[in-house]
Amino acid sequence: MKKIILLFVALILVSCAKTYDPLTGKTTYTLLPESQEIKIGQMYVPLAIEQNDGRYPDKEVQEYISQLGQEIAKHTPRKLNYKFYVVNTDVINAFALPGGFIFVNRGLILALDKEDQLAGVLAHELAHVNARHHAKFLEKMYGMNLLMNLAAIFAYQTKYGNVLMQFGGLGAQLLSLKWSRDQESEADRYGVKFAYEAGYDPRGIIETFYIFKKMDKIHQPEWLLTHPLPDTRIKQVKKLISQLDLNKPLKEDSPRFHYIKNKLEKTKPSYDLYKKAKIKLIKEKQITEALNLVNKAIKLYPQNNAALSLKAHILLKQEKYSEAVKYAVKAAQIDDMFFRPHFFAGYGYFKLKKYKESIKYLTKAKSLIPDFPDTYYFLGRDYEALGNINQAIKNYEKALKLTDGKRGWEADAKRRLQRLLGY
Structure with missing residues (x-):
């Protein structure tokens, strides 16, 4: 027991990195370099x-x-x-x-x-x-x-x-x-x-x-x-x-701040409509009313990537896949770090049987947020459709490992995986 404790202490000491703390000017130790x-x-x-x-x-x-x-x-x-x-x-x-x-x-x-x-x-x-x-x-x-x-x-x-x-x-x-x-x-x-x-x-x-x-x-x-x-x-x-010398020259209020704030105020009505549309869709399940609101939001501010993504989501629910992809791709182009439109574009392309395009967007979505199980399930479907069995197996396995069991595709993923593995 004593040896185990000594070994554990030794591991901690080895793992701690000695570093200089510029904030305090002192030497410190950290587990996280x-x-x-x-x-x-x-x-x-x-x-x-x-x-x-x-x-x-x-x-x-x-x-x-x-x-x-x-x-x-x-x-x-x-x-x-x-x-x-x-x-x-x-x-x-x-x-x-x-x-x-x-x-x-x-x-x-x-x-x-x-x-x-x-x-x-x-x-x-x-x-x-x-x-x-x-x-x-x-x-x-x-x-x-x-x-x-x-x-x-x-x-x-x-x-x-x-x-x-x-x-x-x-x-x-x-x-x-x-x-x-x-x-x-x-x-x-x-x-x-x-x-x-x-x-x-x-x-x-x-x-x-x-x-x-x-x-x-x-x-x-x-x-x-x-x-x-x-x-x-x-x-x-x-x-x-x-305790500070407030008589020293300090920057006066910047006109640029007010210019930027004014830009945000002009687009606020668009985002307010988006927020209402989101509530209508998610909380109240009113798809038609949500679509009307989000259309108004986009008309007011065509670059509203949140509204564009929500419209893509609504269109996917309505099985209007070609139109949904158009809005998802536009939102993804506006913000290449935004997971949601990349996933929606990938899913829409999958439903259109455009598997290579689907893989492109789903792979990007996976790189942004790597623990969303649906991404892997649809990547598995894409690769299976293209005949890339090894990649299909890997993605089905990851999807099943990450799922909470409530996604709706689990049974299908298991059947496909078993068939591909020859069970």
Whole structure:
């Protein structure tokens, strides 16, 4: 028993990487090296995009947020390849993934009044990344298991096992982490510092807090669910800001922020109609009414990739496969990181018996979100139709391993697999 304990301790010591923490200036040990932290973050970017209805389809909006974020990131000690994304959802939130992937919801920008408020939120999310809060969560929750399975996670295209089964569960945790008071205090401290050093008025984050608190009386902003905001926190941030020299030149409110916000306001009616159409389809099962609403949404804003994807979904339900594929392909072209339209295009092409085209889109869908079982079932059908038996077998096996048993195709997949294996 003593030998086992010693061996376990030795394994932990070997696994811990000695590293320099640029935030504190101290040497520290980590189970999760920075390179692997970044890979995990990259792996969950498409899932975050999918869960938030795709990326906002306007290059100017994306570039503005990226440039603003990069300007602040220059003043952070972790020199990562930061990426910033604006996503379509109207939920008032911003969040980060491990390794420097920052997401800003369309609804958050619409809720703010000035650029320094937005800068304060971005600085706060960058502070979570620089304090390695996501990485520390992974280390605490998964520890040695995480280390042992990392290679399999990163090779998920060919190796599955239990790791792929955990893909969605881990993603759900990363996308809805609720920070502790200590973590929020640390993120506030460094967020104020980063925004101030980048030339933004740090009082912008205080103004944002009050905007959120005012909204909280009607409907709690999503940001408050993951970033608790007690009055003591506001007092602490005010104290931090009082210690800064606010007489130094700070950036004035940017006309570009208002230009970008105005662009979002112009497309808001389209997204509001999309949201209503989604409710009609999913909750109320009213297909005709959903289609009418989504047609209006697309007419108002033809680049609304969320609405285009929903129309493709409705048309697939109506078995209008040629028309469905047209809308799915357009949405996929607008956002090549959006899983939903790629899957819909692949499924539509399968129903049209255009198997090579189906494989193209389903393979892309699989690379974006690797644990969706339907993708593998229809890939199996495609490959079987083309006579590629080995690939058909592999995909049926993966589909059956990943399914929850409630997809509707399980019995067919088993029969096909048994026949192909010669049982």
